[in-house]
Amino acid sequence: MFIVTRVRFKKYLVKRIASCIGLLCFYCTNAISSTEAISSPITLDISYVKLAQQQAPGVSTLFKKPEDSGYMGAKLAISDSNTTGKFLQQHFTLNYFIATKTTQFLDYLEKEYQQGRRIFILQAPSAQLVQVDHWAKKKPVLLFNVSESADELRNSQCLPSVFHTIPSNAMKSDALAQWLLYRRMNKVLLIQGSKAEDIQLATSFKRAAKRFGLKIIDEKQWDFNTDLRRSAQQEIPLFTQTVQDYDVVYVADKSKAFAExxxxxxxxxRPVIGSAGLEALAWHSAIEQWGATQLQNRFIEMADRKMNEVDFAGYLAVRSVAQSVHKLHSNTSDKLIEYINSTDFELAAYKGRKLSFRAWSRQLRMPLALVHPHALVSQSPQPGMLHPITELDTLGFDAQESQCELSR
Structure with a gap:
């Protein structure tokens, strides 16, 4: 009896050892294959292409953005991405080109494409972005808009090939309107400039005011050529006098010709919001939470100035690409596009939560900082804002509101 039991035990032991060896071989094979995939060196070239714009006349030098805005943020992201990439044998490079004419801008894109480059970060106005989107049709290119905030590009004039890392006018207007609602400042005096970009901002805020139940008690347009450095104290009180009382003044003046x-x-x-006073921005030097201080310090050390929101948009564009490459271990543009536009994509961006792109408009959803020149006041979405999927979609055009059908 003892001998029989011993023989059975030996057979059982041999089978178990064989099974374990088989599993070990299986996992070793997969591990080797996975290691080979990770250890295969990857190099990815990213092109940053800017179409230079003339500064608006009459704007103080205090409010002009640095010429290298956007690019310096992308450059820092390349450095950060290579820090991680060196452990994965991944290396990222950045090419920078400034065009002075639309034809030069488009020709450079085509030239880069013919040389094998597939990822482009674009700093250009709305009209040129539309042209680039037509050029990119049926091409395996990944495009990022880091400077144009026009609502039309996310709502009516949809761009299938372009991802937006700069927040839209609608997102900023909603962020401010939510704060006004939260603070119970319901009556608004709206002042706008005469430029097309100012009218777009005002239109965006009117939509937000209606959306959140605010009342615009009066609308005024500033179209004077007065030198406010000498006459602001006399002229602006008269200009802002109204029949009805108001809780706050919203000003739409993108170039800051008079808003400040x-x-x-x-x-x-009364407090002023919009283009002066309290502003809704994707990034500001006053943001310090969630590791932002380290990002701010690295940027200042590299650029010798503070990071603005166009820099941050450039940073997010590069990091979106790099994080996807880290995850997929691939630099194929089709795979990157599919992943970035999927629900699996999440971007860590010093915002206290992961960011992702809206499938219907390619807009990066994100919290927005409400700031005055030297401090962070609040962050939107405001407390109590509810949404069936994510409260971040209470900022800007939601799927049901947008006319874009890029994912439908």
Missing amino acids: FLPFNTYLP
């Missing part, structure tokens, strides 16, 4: 003269000069002592 409104705070402390309004007829009624």
